[in-house]
Amino acid sequence: MAKSIEDLVEDYSTKPVPKHLTTNGFHIALINAGLVLSLLSMFTGVLFGLAIGVRNTIYVTMVSSLFLVTVGTIAGIAGSKVRLSSYMLMKFSFGMKGAIVINLILAVSLLGWFGVTLDLLGDGAQGLAQQEFNISLPKWTYMIVGGVVMTATAIFGFKGLDTIASWLTPIMALTLALVIYKVFQITTWSELMAFEPSGEITVGIAISAAIGSLISMMIAMPDFTRYAKTPLDSFIATSVPLLIAQPFVYVGAAMAAIAYQNDDILLIMLESGLGLFAFLLVIASSWISNTINLYSCSLGLSSILLNVKKWKLEVVSGVVGTLLAIAGIMDHFITFLELMSFVFIPAGSIYLSDYYIVKKQKYDFEKISDGSPVSIPAMTALLIGVTAYYFSAEGYYSMTSLSSIDSLIVTSTTYLLLKYMGNKFQTQE
Numbered sequence: 001m002a003k004s005i006e007d008l009v010e011d012y013s014t015k016p017v018p019k020h021l022t023t024n025g026f027h028i029a030l031i032n033a034g035l036v037l038s039l040l041s042m043f044t045g046v047l048f049g050l051a052i053g054v055r056n057t058i059y060v061t062m063v064s065s066l067f068l069v070t071v072g073t074i075a076g077i078a079g080s081k082v083r084l085s086s087y088m089l090m091k092f093s094f095g096m097k098g099a100i101v102i103n104l105i106l107a108v109s110l111l112g113w114f115g116v117t118l119d120l121l122g123d124g125a126q127g128l129a130q131q132e133f134n135i136s137l138p139k140w141t142y143m144i145v146g147g148v149v150m151t152a153t154a155i156f157g158f159k160g161l162d163t164i165a166s167w168l169t170p171i172m173a174l175t176l177a178l179v180i181y182k183v184f185q186i187t188t189w190s191e192l193m194a195f196e197p198s199g200e201i202t203v204g205i206a207i208s209a210a211i212g213s214l215i216s217m218m219i220a221m222p223d224f225t226r227y228a229k230t231p232l233d234s235f236i237a238t239s240v241p242l243l244i245a246q247p248f249v250y251v252g253a254a255m256a257a258i259a260y261q262n263d264d265i266l267l268i269m270l271e272s273g274l275g276l277f278a279f280l281l282v283i284a285s286s287w288i289s290n291t292i293n294l295y296s297c298s299l300g301l302s303s304i305l306l307n308v309k310k311w312k313l314e315v316v317s318g319v320v321g322t323l324l325a326i327a328g329i330m331d332h333f334i335t336f337l338e339l340m341s342f343v344f345i346p347a348g349s350i351y352l353s354d355y356y357i358v359k360k361q362k363y364d365f366e367k368i369s370d371g372s373p374v375s376i377p378a379m380t381a382l383l384i385g386v387t388a389y390y391f392s393a394e395g396y397y398s399m400t401s402l403s404s405i406d407s408l409i410v411t412s413t414t415y416l417l418l419k420y421m422g423n424k425f426q427t428q429e
Contacts, residue, residue: 008156009155009156009157009309009310009311010157011156011157011158011159011310011311012083012226013085013157013298013299013302013303013310014088014302014303014306015084015365016082016083016084016226016365017083017226017227019083019229021227022083022227022228022229022233023162023227023228023229023233024228024229024233024236025228025229025232025233025234025235025236025237025240026236026237026240027162027165027227028224028225028227028228028233028234028236028237029236029237029238029239029240029241030162030165030166030169031161031162031165031169031224031288031292032217032224032237032238032240032241032242032245033165033169033173033240033241033244033245034164034165034168034169034172034284034288034289035214035217035241035288035289035292036214036241036242036245036246036249037169037172037173037176037245037248037249037285038172038249038285038288038289039120039124039265039266039281039282039285039286040213040285040289041213041246041249041250041253042176042249042252042253042265042281043253043264043265044209044210044213044250044253045057045249045250045251045252045253045254045257045265046253046254046256046257046262046263046264046265046268047201047257047263048060048206048250048253048254049197049253049254049255049256049257049258050197050198050200050254050257050258050263051197051198051199051200051201051206052197052199052201052202052203052206053193053195053196053197053254053258054192054193054195054251054254054255054258055193056197056203056206057206057250057251057254058247058251059203060203060206060207060210060250061210061246061247061250061251062247063207064207064210064211064214064246065210065242065243065246065247067211067405068211068214068215068218068238068242068246069238069239069242069243071215071218071219071408072217072218072221072237072238072242073234073235073238073239074352074356075218075219075220075221075222075225075348075352076221076222076224076225076228076231076234076235076237076238077225077231077234077235078222078351078352078355078356078361079221079222079223079224079225079226079228079234080222080225080226080228080229080230080231080233080234081231081361081363082222082226082355082363082365083226084222084226084363084365085222085223085226085299085303086219086220086221086222086223086299086348086351087099087103087106087223087299087300087302087303088303088368089222089351089355089363090102090103090303090347090351091303091368091369092351092354092355092359092363092368093350093351093353093354093355093358093375093378094347094350094351094374094375094378094379094382095371095372095373095374095375095378096368096369096373097373097374098373098374098375098378098379099303100303100304101379102343102347102382103300103301103303103304104300104301104304105343106296106300106343106344106347107296107297107298107300107301107304109341109343109344110293110294110296110297110300111293111294111297111317111320111321112321113293114150114290114293114294114297114317114318114321114325115321115322115324115325116325117286117289117290117293118143118146118147118150118286118290118321118322118325119143119325119328120286121142121143121146121282121283121286121290122139122140122142122143122146122325123139124266124282124286125142125146125279125282125283126138126139126142128266128275128278128279128282129142129279131270131275132270132275132276132278132279133279140326143322143325143326144322144326146283146286146287146290146322147318147319147321147322147325148318148322149287150286150287150290150291150294150318151294151314151315151317151318151319151322153287153291154291154294154295154298154314154318155311155314155315157295157310157311158224158227158295160291160295161224161288161291161292161295164287164288164291165288168284168287168288169288171280171281171284172281172284172285172288173245173248174277175269175274175277175278175280175281175284176248176249176252176253177252178274178277179252179253179256179265179268179269179272179274180252180255180256182256182272182273182274183252183255183256183259183260186259186260187258187259192255192258192259195258204401204402207402208401208402208403208404210246210250211402211404211405212402212403212404214242214246215344215345215404216341216344216345216348218238218348219344219345219347219348219349219352220296220344220348221234221237221238223295223296223299224237225237253265256268260272266278266281266282269281294314294317294318294321295314297314297317298310298311298313298314298317301313301317342386342389342390342393342407343382343386345385345389345404345407345408345411346381346382346385346386346388346389346407346408346411347382349385349407349408349411349412349415350378350381350382350385350411350412350415352412353411353412353415353416354378354415354419357416358416358419376418376422377415377418377419377422378415380414380418381411381412381414381415381418382411384410384411384414385407385408385410385411385414386407388406388407388410388411389403389404389406389407392406392407
């Protein structure tokens, strides 16, 4: 019996996923679409609609989606070929010990966002339950139930995500479709297009926000595409959510904001008589996004604590994240978490540069521990990349007007240059 339970929760967190357990790209796309169709994305779409209008929102979505699909596909193909998570791939470029530092930062960051999302779930669920169903329960009740359910789902790894995505993603899509239906009951396409936006943000800033909100997911795509049958499935897993779900959520939310002249998607849904669906949206969005947070967090910790079962790390992480959220201390760490997020893109650009250019797609799991325990070029490039990201975000310089892309370019160029110089120096010796 014990063995069957271990088999059930086995997620191959530190070794290649067996080929017979791989799946088609649409299963993975459904998981990613669940993250794209999130409450956060809807709030972003609302902001876009009121600030830049529907026409510019469509343009922003097209530009950001194409960029994200490119990055996600490149990372996803690496995952489908090597069949390892992004955290294990880091070990090839950063070294076995160097990767520990990076993966710990990423894992802590994800655990922090788990707590923040759980706190938001408590606020949203408590308010909607009181208003729609006259149910008055303390906020911590929803947070404990949510934490337990999310942790229980994450324990089953990719299988758990696949299962909940098949239910939750359609619910979220249906909810947004109903919102759009309500929009066209009170306005027309012509009136939506004639709306004069506030101009509070520029199109460039909107593109940066759209890319920034999902770029970390694209960098971490191997966490999911290690289960993809082929590179084509990796492309499907990335392109379907970004070319279909993302335009749907951004443009749909933008139209709703303009039609109802409201910057809160939940209030819009309440005003349009969709209170029950608003409640379901809060639950579904928090459930799938936080399960992914915990899933990725445990993958990072598994790459460090090799002798501890992944499901045990998920249980501990889920309990810690839930307790921190209930204690109310997560709000004080949001700025810290945002700063740590600067590590995602530089770290991802290094492992992708190493895989595709330096190693020419030749990663052998059996040789993962070969080479230096700490890669000086990778760590140096990471520090420069994080610094570049921060200064670009703060407006001290701009190469492309997008901080994430600035960081990606600076980090990749620095890493490749340092590797070239190192190889040249060794050759001369």
